[in-house]
Structure formats: C-alpha cells, structure tokens
Amino acid sequence: MSTFNILVVDDEPGIRSGTKRILQNFKVDYPFMDEQIDFEVDEAESAEAALEMINHKVPDIILLDNKLPGMQGVELLEIIRKNNIDTLVVMITSYASLELAVKATRDGAFDFIPKPFTPQELRSSLENITKQLFLKRMTQKLNTEGKQIRFQFLSVLSHELKAPLNAIEGYIRIIRDKQLGDKVETYQDMLDRSLERIKGMRTLIMDLLDLTRIESGKGVKEYKKVCLNEIAQTAIDTMRPYAIQKDLNLYLNSSEKCCLQADLNEMQIIINNLISNAVKYNKEGGRVDCTIKSDKGIITIIVADTGIGIPAEDHEIIFQDFVRVKSPETRNISGSGLGLSIVRQLVGLYHGTIDLKSTPGEGSIFTVTFPKNL
Amino acid sequence: MTKKTILIVDDDPDYLFQLKLKVQQFGFEVITADSQQEAERMLDFVKPDLAILDLMMETEDSGFILSFKIKRKYPDLPVIIATGVTAETGINFSSNSEGDKNWIKADLFLDKGIRTDQLHKEINKLLKI
Numbered sequence: 053m054s055t056f057n058i059l060v061v062d063d064e065p066g067i068r069s070g071t072k073r074i075l076q077n078f079k080v081d082y083p084f085m086d087e088q089i090d091f092e093v094d095e096a097e098s099a100e101a102a103l104e105m106i107n108h109k110v111p112d113i114i115l116l117d118n119k120l121p122g123m124q125g126v127e128l129l130e131i132i133r134k135n136n137i138d139t140l141v142v143m144i145t146s147y148a149s150l151e152l153a154v155k156a157t158r159d160g161a162f163d164f165i166p167k168p169f170t171p172q173e174l175r176s177s178l179e180n181i182t183k184q185l186f187l188k189r190m191t192q193k194l195n196t197e198g199k200q201i202r203f204q205f206l207s208v209l210s211h212e213l214k215a216p217l218n219a220i221e222g223y224i225r226i227i228r229d230k231q232l233g234d235k236v237e238t239y240q241d242m243l244d245r246s247l248e249r250i251k252g253m254r255t256l257i258m259d260l261l262d263l264t265r266i267e268s269g270k271g272v273k274e275y276k277k278v279c280l281n282e283i284a285q286t287a288i289d290t291m292r293p294y295a296i297q298k299d300l301n302l303y304l305n306s307s308e309k310c311c312l313q314a315d316l317n318e319m320q321i322i323i324n325n326l327i328s329n330a331v332k333y334n335k336e337g338g339r340v341d342c343t344i345k346s347d348k349g350i351i352t353i354i355v356a357d358t359g360i361g362i363p364a365e366d367h368e369i370i371f372q373d374f375v376r377v378k379s380p381e382t383r384n385i386s387g388s389g390l391g392l393s394i395v396r397q398l399v400g401l402y403h404g405t406i407d408l409k410s411t412p413g414e415g416s417i418f419t420v421t422f423p424k425n426l
Numbered sequence: 427m428t429k430k431t432i433l434i435v436d437d438d439p440d441y442l443f444q445l446k447l448k449v450q451q452f453g454f455e456v457i458t459a460d461s462q463q464e465a466e467r468m469l470d471f472v473k474p475d476l477a478i479l480d481l482m483m484e485t486e487d488s489g490f491i492l493s494f495k496i497k498r499k500y501p502d503l504p505v506i507i508a509t510g511v512t513a514e515t516g517i518n519f520s521s522n523s524e525g526d527k528n529w530i531k532a533d534l535f536l537d538k539g540i541r542t543d544q545l546h547k548e549i550n551k552l553l554k555i
Contacts, residue, residue, distance in 0.1 A: 211482060214510045218538055219440035245440055378484055
C-alpha cells in the first residue's frame with residue numbers, strides 16, 4: 053500500500069472538507085500495479101498558504117481552484133512550473149473560460165475538474181491521474197535502475213579487462229628486468245601465462261561484441277531456414293582438437309533434421325557456447341552428448357556433459373553477466389563470464405527457454421527449447 | 427631479526443605470483459591464499475604481520491568481509507586492500523568517511539597498478555619499519 057498526498061487549494065471550506073470525505077476510503081488499484089494506492093488530503097484556503105505548504109513538503113497531486121482571494125490559481129501554477137516542482141496539478145474551477153484553460157494547460161495543468169463535482173466525478177478523475185502518476189514514477193525508477201545496471205556492467209568490465217593487462221604487464225616487467233636471472237627458460241611459464249591471458253582477453257572482446265550486438269538489436273540479421281543439426285556438427289568438429297587433448301568423446305544424437313527460421317550466426321553462438329562449455333568444464337576421459345530433436349512444434353537442444361558440474365546455489369546467477377563459478381576446478385579454465393548470459397539473451401529473442409540441471413562432480417545438462425516457426 | 431610475514435590474498439593467480447615475488451624481493455616472508463575462504467582457514471593457525479587483500483574475489487566485496495574478519499580476530503594487524511577498480515570507473519572506496527570506517531576496517535586502499543617502490547614504502551610505514 054502506498055499513499056499519494058493530495059493538497060486541495062480552495063477558499064470554499066465545503067469543497068475542501070468534501071474532497072477530504074470523498075477520498076477518505078478511496079483506493080486505486082490496477083492489474084499492472086503491485087500495490088494499492090490510497091490518499092491523504094491536506095488543505096489550503098489560499099495560494100499563498102499552499103505555496104508555504106509546498107515549500108515544506110511537495111504533494112503528489114494538487115487540486116487547485118483558480119478563483120482565490122489573493123494570488124490566483126494560474127499564478128501558483130506558473131510558480132510551480134518555473135521552479136520545476138514535481139507535482140501534478142489539476143484545476144478545479146467553475147469559471148473555466150477557454151482562455152484560462154489554454155493558459156493553465158500551457159503552464160502544465162494536467163486536467164480540469166469542473167465545479168461543482170459529484171463524488172463519482174472526483175474519484176474517476178483521480179483514478180486517471182493516479183494511474184498517470186504511477187506510470188511516470190515507474191518510468192523514472194526504471195530509467196535510474198537502467199543507468200545503474202549499465203554503470204555496474206562497465207565497472208565489472210573494466211575490472212575484467214584490466215586484470216589480464218596488469219598480469220601481462222607484470223610478467224613483461226619481470227622478464228625485462230631479468231628479475232629471476234639470465235636464463236631464458238626460467239621465464240617460460242610467465243610467457244605461457246601471458247599468452248593465456250591474452251587469449252582470455254580476446255575471448256572477452258569477442259563475447260562483448262556478441263553481447264553489444266544483441267543488446268542494441270542492431271547488426272545485420274538474416275532470417276532464413278537454418279538446421280540445428282548442421283550447426284551442432286560444425287561446432288563439434290571445431291571443438292574436437294580440444295576434446296582430444298582431454299580425451300573426451302563428443303556425440304551428436306539426432307535422427308531427423310531440425311530446422312527453424314532464424315539468424316544463422318545467432319544459432320551458432322548459442323550452440324557453440326553450450327558445446328564449448330561442455331568441453332571446457334569436462335573431466336579427463338569424459339563425454340559430451342548433444343541431442344537435437346523436434347516434437348509437437350518444439351525444437352529441443354540438449355547438451356549434456358560429464359564435467360565438474362555447477363553447485364545448486366549458482367544455477368540462477370550463472371546466466372548473469374561476468375558470473376563464473378569460482379572453485380579450484382575452474383581456476384585454470386579461462387572464460388569471460390559472458391557466454392551463458394549471451395546464450396540466455398539469444399534464446400529469449402526466439403521466445404525459447406533454457407534450463408539447467410547439474411550435479412557437482414557428475415556433470416551438467418543444458419536444455420534449450422524453441423517454438424518451431426516454420 | 428626474524429623476517430616479517432605478509433599474507434597476500436588474490437584470486438588472480440598471475441597477480442598473486444607477481445605480488446608475491448615483489449614482496450619477497452622487499453625481504454619479507456610471504457604466504458598466499460587465493461580466496462577469502464582459504465585465507466580465513468589460514469588465519470586460524472597463522473598470524474601474519476600484515477595482509478594485502480584483493481577486493482573482488484568470490485563476491486565483489488570479499489576483501490571488505492575478509493578485512494572485517496581479520497580485524498575482529500587480530501585488531502592490530504595492518505590490512506591493505508588492493509583494488510583494480512578505482513580510477514576509471516569513478517568508484518571510490520576510501521576508508522576516510524566516518525560511515526565506512528565503522529565496518530570497513532582496512533588501514534589502506536591501494537590501486538593495483540601502484541609503483542613497486544611506493545608499495546614498499548607503504549608496507550614499511552604500516553609495519554613501522
């Protein structure tokens with residue numbers, strides 16, 4: 053429950069107390085709002101008194117009469133606009149000439165309520181205003197949150213980019229200064245580590261480009277019939293050299309061609325990421341099974357591995373930007389922490405779902421489904 | 427005089443290796459841990475003379491939490507938090523504001539890119555050498 057504060061500015065006591073009474077037990081709620089809104093009414097008998105109250109506390113909504121003893125309603129409206137006071141003004145007046153209406157609207161009055169009004173008129177008018185105000189606030193809030201997420205992304209990104217640079221720079225200095233003596237062999241490990249970090253950085257940059265392309269919705273997309281079996285076969289062939297080093301077996305199980313209308317590049321990113329994860333996080337001598345099937349208008353891709361698995365508490369966060377499971381097993385596996393985030397976003401673009409089942413020490417199963425759109 | 431022992435905690439194996447090498451070259455004994463968790467276990471049976479902690483490890487504030495726990499256990503142990511996230515992002519962690527001092531117990535915040543001689547100086551200052 054949240055409460056909107058209303059200030060009713062009118063020199064007629066009857067209007068003020070009437071408004072108070074009408075709104076006393078009035079609540080507004082909409083299906084799209086999480087909460088109900090009720091109202092708290094303050095009164096002012098003149099524009100001057102109202103101004104003083106506004107300076108003290110800005111109400112959410114002002115019900116403003118134009119014909120007041122001293123300063124007129126439209127003058128108060130002008131002050132509110134000039135000072136950028138964040139409040140929504142509704143004029144209540146019985147002498148609403150066209151001229152006044154134009155001036156008031158130009159000065160930012162949101163609505164007019166003709167006087168005298170019935171309780172029903174006041175309520176339905178306020179219902180609209182409340183909805184408007186709620187949406188406005190919600191938009192502001194979302195904009196601020198959006199900025200925060202962006203900022204957070206950038207700060208993590210700069211950390212992820214600087215870490216390998218610092219590492220490489222550090223090694224180069226040690227080598228340049230021959231800090232461990234003159235023998236070249238001493239520095240072999242440092243050179244290897246530097247190359248490894250450069251590789252990681254390159255992966256990060258490639259992933260970032262994918263992510264930027266998805267997020268901006270730009271980039272050249274070409275929707276055509278693509279067959280996932282073929283994409284998976286290519287992905288497996290690409291990963292095979294790495295798999296051999298780890299003594300892994302890769303299998304593609306699909307009895308029929310599963311095709312859908314999609315951007316080839318995007319489908320490749322999804323399947324490549326899942327298969328390369330299954331290889332990277334696997335154990336010596338393990339296996340990767342990629343199954344692609346189609347049933348009742350749903351295409352399903354299952355990538356199962358016999359790797360290190362993912363602890364239950366990480367199942368949700370693993371799809372977020374830059375999140376990687378940190379454990380002794382993952383320490384020497386390089387990754388940007390963006391792969392699954394990219395996969396999830398792309399799957400969403402095709403109205404698909406992604407699901408993870410995993411047991412630490414035994415392996416993980418990623419299941420992606422797409423509605424068939426051919 | 428026995429060598430002073432410095433604990434370095436960082437989840438980046440390369441940074442950990444390089445910093446260890448530097449600090450050893452300053453003439454200190456070095457012990458290392460690569461996570462907040464491992465460091466906590468080590469602190470159960472060793473008390474170093476100074477600790478240098480990375481900020482973002484298991485979580486993005488692991489360094490703060492570890493620092494807090496170290497100070498609760500050994501209030502007189504100087505703690506340096508090394509971060510890589512200051513200058514470019516505008517995120518400023520300082521132990522100077524009163525609110526932070528209450529729970530962020532680090533004695534000093536350093537950027538990871540600090541020059542070697544400056545780092546040596548700062549360590550000596552905290553160890554009162």
